Amino acid sequence: MDVEQLFPQLAAHRKETVRLHPRVGRPTSRDSSVGGPLLWPVEEPWPVCPEHEGSPMVPVVQIHRGCVPDVVPFPADCDLLQVLWCPRKHSGHRWVLPLLKWRSADAVGRVLEIPPSPSDPVANYVPRPCVVHPDRVTEYPYWDLPDALWDELEQPFLDLAEDTGWDYQGHLSTAPGTKLVGYPGWCQDPDWPECAGCGRRMEHLLTVESTEADAVSRHAWTPVEERDTPSEGPGLILGDLGGVYFFECLTCPERPFTYRYDCS
Numbered sequence: 001m002d003v004e005q006l007f008p009q010l011a012a013h014r015k016e017t018v019r020l021h022p023r024v025g026r027p028t029s030r031d032s033s034v035g036g037p038l039l040w041p042v043e044e045p046w047p048v049c050p051e052h053e054g055s056p057m058v059p060v061v062q063i064h065r066g067c068v069p070d071v072v073p074f075p076a077d078c079d080l081l082q083v084l085w086c087p088r089k090h091s092g093h094r095w096v097l098p099l100l101k102w103r104s105a106d107a108v109g110r111v112l113e114i115p116p117s118p119s120d121p122v123a124n125y126v127p128r129p130c131v132v133h134p135d136r137v138t139e140y141p142y143w144d145l146p147d148a149l150w151d152e153l154e155q156p157f158l159d160l161a162e163d164t165g166w167d168y169q170g171h172l173s174t175a176p177g178t179k180l181v182g183y184p185g186w187c188q189d190p191d192w193p194e195c196a197g198c199g200r201r202m203e204h205l206l207t208v209e210s211t212e213a214d215a216v217s218r219h220a221w222t223p224v225e226e227r228d229t230p231s232e233g234p235g236l237i238l239g240d241l242g243g244v245y246f247f248e249c250l251t252c253p254e255r256p257f258t259y260r261y262d263c264s
């Protein structure tokens, strides 16, 4: 279905996104992964939670620049993105407490083989080790659709669903699952953060979701190789099947990051 041919108004809102398709496997610290071992220098302290003092974080995502050429804005001297979080419950209804790290893979000498692990994590906050299968897709906004366009397109979206069975929200707009850049995988109204340093709206970097697709989005977004046999994924349960969304300021030189959560 050619979304822009049907709704040319959406062309200006097109974004390129990389879905990661995490599938349970045995990634090494050299591989891109979800929940796999990180390429972490032995001499560098392993991250601990600021709220649960001394409690180690766990690996969530590691991505090499080569997996996502041109799509993800890596800092000039870095080619590895690492995301960790503390897999325990936090104050203020925060599920996990994340950390984001950019580094150069070549600058890592001896690798920390066995990082410390937290003593009492919430089981579904620790992703199972998965290999990833990066897949570039095109997205159009759903929750982020401007109000004026929403007014204009609501009826055409309903007509399309009636005529063809294709649902704009579930099938044609934003990709479900864990992904880099593009639109956040909001389950509710957007909550874009502003940079504490410069006040600009931050950019979406990464969405980590509880599931790779739901009953509706599965019809359009399931990869061919998973159509008959669904793969096991990281097994996260974040809130009521929600997501964690990471944002960065690309204007401030130190690239501050922050995060948001939501669920259905």
Ligand SMILES: [Zn+2]
Residues within 6 Å of the ligand: 049, 050, 051, 052, 055, 086, 087, 088, 089, 090, 097
């Ligand atoms: Zn914590």
Ligand SMILES: [Zn+2]
Residues within 6 Å of the ligand: 195, 196, 197, 198, 199, 200, 249, 250, 251, 252
């Ligand atoms: Zn800023």
